[in-house]
Amino acid sequence: MITVIIDCTTCPVRELHCGDCMVAALLEVPGAELPLDAAERSAVTLFVASGLVAADDAVGLRARREPWDGARAVG
Template sequence: MRIDCETCPVRERHCAECMVTALLQLAPLEQRLDSDERRAVDTLASAGLITAHEAMTATARIEPWRPLRSTG
């Protein structure tokens, strides 16, 4: 069986729910950039504000959910 993200019909829309993405991630709270985030990072790189290496290795970070506490 071969799994190819390049041909996935829901690529970049449902990566967060994909078991393959979960297995390949480097850190549990890091995710691949979505298309809007990738465009923003590419814009920063083309403007010279970050290096090409920084742009290529950029990841999104999921912040841990903190439950709300009620008061009163």
């Protein structure tokens, strides 16, 4: 078995090409979506009320669990 450690803090294009990075796709964890908690639902309600998010789009919003512990994505 080969272990690969991906460390965003040493990436040479950090914060320049995070949107194109394949690491997010590689780290996608099945079942990582969760229902919104009370604070998240409250924030979405405010976004809808202010017109930033359409009510129809807000209905299907889900939270996403990060697939790693102690690390933070940049970008």
